[in-house]
Amino acid sequence: MKGAGVPTDRRAVAAWNASVAVEELGGGSHPVALLLHSEEGPDHDQPFARAIAETHRVLLPSHPGFGGQPRVPRIDRPVDLAYLYLALLDAYAVDACVLVGASLGAWIALEMAAMEPRRFSALVAIGPIGLKFNGRTDLSFAEVLVGSQDAISQLLYSDTAHDVWRDRKETDDVIRRAEQRESLLHYGWEPYLHNPRLRHLLARVAMPALLVAGADDGLVPDGYYAAVAGALPDARVVSIPDAGHFPQIEQPARTVSHVVQFISGGANRPLSLSAKGRRP
Amino acid sequence: MKTWYFSECPYPALPDASTYDSIRVSLPSRNYDPAVGAKLYDMYLDLWQQADEVGLNVMTNEHHATATCLVPAVPVIAGILARTTRQARILILGNPIANRRDPLRVAEEMALIDNLSKGRLEVGFVRGVPFEVLPANSRPTGMHDRMWEAHDLILRAWETHDGPFSWEGGWHHRYVNIWPRPYQQPRPPVWVTGTSPSSVAPIASRGHTMACFVTGFDATRVLFDEYRRHFALANDGAACPPDRLAYGVQVYVADSEEKARQGAMALRWYFDANKVPPYLATPPGYTAPSRMATTGTSTAPIPQARQAKGQPFEWLTGKGVLFAGTPDQVVSQIRAFYNSVGGFGHVLMMGHAGAMTYDQAARSLDLYAKDVAPRLDDLMTASPAPS
Numbered sequence: 001m002k003g004a005g006v007p008t009d010r011r012a013v014a015a016w017n018a019s020v021a022v023e024e025l026g027g028g029s030h031p032v033a034l035l036l037h038s039e040e041g042p043d044h045d046q047p048f049a050r051a052i053a054e055t056h057r058v059l060l061p062s063h064p065g066f067g068g069q070p071r072v073p074r075i076d077r078p079v080d081l082a083y084l085y086l087a088l089l090d091a092y093a094v095d096a097c098v099l100v101g102a103s104l105g106a107w108i109a110l111e112m113a114a115m116e117p118r119r120f121s122a123l124v125a126i127g128p129i130g131l132k133f134n135g136r137t138d139l140s141f142a143e144v145l146v147g148s149q150d151a152i153s154q155l156l157y158s159d160t161a162h163d164v165w166r167d168r169k170e171t172d173d174v175i176r177r178a179e180q181r182e183s184l185l186h187y188g189w190e191p192y193l194h195n196p197r198l199r200h201l202l203a204r205v206a207m208p209a210l211l212v213a214g215a216d217d218g219l220v221p222d223g224y225y226a227a228v229a230g231a232l233p234d235a236r237v238v239s240i241p242d243a244g245h246f247p248q249i250e251q252p253a254r255t256v257s258h259v260v261q262f263i264s265g266g267a268n269r270p271l272s273l274s275a276k277g278r279r280p
Numbered sequence: 281m282k283t284w285y286f287s288e289c290p291y292p293a294l295p296d297a298s299t300y301d302s303i304r305v306s307l308p309s310r311n312y313d314p315a316v317g318a319k320l321y322d323m324y325l326d327l328w329q330q331a332d333e334v335g336l337n338v339m340t341n342e343h344h345a346t347a348t349c350l351v352p353a354v355p356v357i358a359g360i361l362a363r364t365t366r367q368a369r370i371l372i373l374g375n376p377i378a379n380r381r382d383p384l385r386v387a388e389e390m391a392l393i394d395n396l397s398k399g400r401l402e403v404g405f406v407r408g409v410p411f412e413v414l415p416a417n418s419r420p421t422g423m424h425d426r427m428w429e430a431h432d433l434i435l436r437a438w439e440t441h442d443g444p445f446s447w448e449g450g451w452h453h454r455y456v457n458i459w460p461r462p463y464q465q466p467r468p469p470v471w472v473t474g475t476s477p478s479s480v481a482p483i484a485s486r487g488h489t490m491a492c493f494v495t496g497f498d499a500t501r502v503l504f505d506e507y508r509r510h511f512a513l514a515n516d517g518a519a520c521p522p523d524r525l526a527y528g529v530q531v532y533v534a535d536s537e538e539k540a541r542q543g544a545m546a547l548r549w550y551f552d553a554n555k556v557p558p559y560l561a562t563p564p565g566y567t568a569p570s571r572m573a574t575t576g577t578s579t580a581p582i583p584q585a586r587q588a589k590g591q592p593f594e595w596l597t598g599k600g601v602l603f604a605g606t607p608d609q610v611v612s613q614i615r616a617f618y619n620s621v622g623g624f625g626h627v628l629m630m631g632h633a634g635a636m637t638y639d640q641a642a643r644s645l646d647l648y649a650k651d652v653a654p655r656l657d658d659l660m661t662a663s664p665a666p667s
Contacts, residue, residue: 178569189419
């Protein structure tokens with residue numbers, strides 16, 4: 001993995017009456033990428049962040065309730081986290097940046113992109129949750145909040161040997177996993193892992209978007225990523241073989257390659273009317 | 281001492297437990313035969329009526345999506361008991377108000393039953409056991425706050441008699457003005473279950489009756505002491521009346537020790553049949569992360585009720601999760617427990633479980649009422665008072 005030598009700093013940033021733990025990676029002259037980690041926690045997206053930091057100044061905040069941070073009263077839904085991170089960008093005086101999120105982080109990124117579409121030049125959503133396209137008797141996502149560790153692992157990972165919690169029996173690890181599962185549950189219990197309004201807001205997400213899908217993702221229903229792409233004005237899907245719901249964890253090199261190419265290349269083109277004419 | 285007879289109204293006619301993963305949440309209802317179940321309801325209602333006739337009080341509860349308890353709507357059962365019993369006080373323990381979508385509806389149901397029973401209702405509120413979060417789709421985080429907000433709204437609805445008030449918190453009602461209001465004034469006595477020391481303070485400070493279920497000698501002492509401490513703190517050091525503390529326990533009284541053992545083993549179905557995978561017993565959010573890491577250690581011991589599975593008679597009586605024997609033996613077991621935990625005012629008597637027959641349960645009720653209850657009168661003589 002690239003990025004071993006990038007400068008790293010950690011600080012607590014005041015935003016929206018909360019204190020957000022932020023890891024800053026990469027040079028200050030690079031364009032900014034806000035990286036929103038998955039429900040496996042900030043530590044497990046850190047190697048991915050270091051690779052992106054080769055070309056970008058990466059801001060990696062820990063979601064309240066993850067990475068050892070406490071949850072914040074009245075931040076109960078991913079849409080609340082989206083407001084928190086818009087305030088965080090305000091605190092950094094970042095007016096334009098790239099948004100990258102994985103799973104829960106991608107859900108938050110989509111909420112942010114719908115709120116302030118002109119602020120983001122490109123969006124990368126790796127295994128986004130948060131959206132429901134199937135019917136009312138179809139579960140929006142497979143059950144991963146209440147289930148055995150083995151069953152959950154099999155849904156989320158192509159190879160359960162890659163499960164970041166596998167064989168971690170130390171008390172600190174058991175507590176951290178439990179805290180993070182509780183926080184995912186808190187943010188996504190009902191409606192189950194989605195915001196019914198978000199699907200209809202995706203038409204506002206006008207910036208170029210890359211959807212990264214694990215080819216063996218057992219969490220999402222059939223046809224999910226195609227449906228997400230279809231609801232976005234300018235999106236394409238890349239499928240990562242031998243990866244489940246967290247391609248950035250299971251296949252980091254392949255995932256980084258697609259993401260870096262996207263956010264360093266054409267995705268940074270100036271905003272203009274798209275060929276489909278759907279850009280605002 | 282007041283005694284309250286209850287049954288969870290189980291459906292014991294199940295296939296071998298090796299054929300299913302869980303008796304709760306996921307067991308398909310095709311395993312319920314309406315022809316069998318409808319007759320069971322007759323028996324359970326008859327047993328409550330019998331308890332009333334021999335002079336005991338009655339208690340009912342509710343669970344969802346489970347063969348261990350066929351009552352998913354406790355107000356329906358309590359409404360029937362309001363008419364089929366005459367003297368018994370009727371305790372609902374309880375209404376799972378952290379899981380009920382509309383606390384106002386609970387306030388209305390309870391007020392209605394209180395009127396139907398001419399003021400014999402006692403209203404319990406519970407957080408709900410962990411297995412209930414999926415059937416109720418109830419978010420396991422924040423349950424404590426939801427329960428107490430629902431409690432506050434329900435009591436306000438009962439006690440406000442001068443037209444609508446508004447409530448805009450976690451629940452939203454612009455016009456709260458329930459009819460009928462409760463028969464008892466200002467309201468029925470309130471009970472809440474106590475499960476861990478951290479749950480006790482808000483119960484004790486309000487003076488509500490606290491019930492602990494099959495927590496055994498040691499844990500019950502801790503919980504009761506915690507209640508007494510918080511009661512005194514909230515009442516200028518006043519001693520806690522024993523009628524504020526209740527112990528839920530399996531009880532079987534028989535003419536002989538041999539028959540008592542048979543009854544006790546029939547009651548043990550309640551422990552034995554509770555086959556539930558660990559992930560349903562400790563869903564994230566319901567159990568604190570620090571406890572998840574220490575489950576099974578001294579910090580977070582396995583609950584007595586789960587340890588009781590398959591245990592012999594002596595273990596069950598020795599731990600205080602079962603009182604069983606001849607009347608003399610049961611009196612002495614209850615008195616020993618009373619002394620060990622520092623006193624309490626109510627025995628919540630699980631007197632039926634599993635496949636126990638009507639005659640088997642009714643005989644125990646008769647003996648208890650005739651030869652046990654009168655010999656416990658000196659333990660607590662205070663009359664019930666709204667808490």
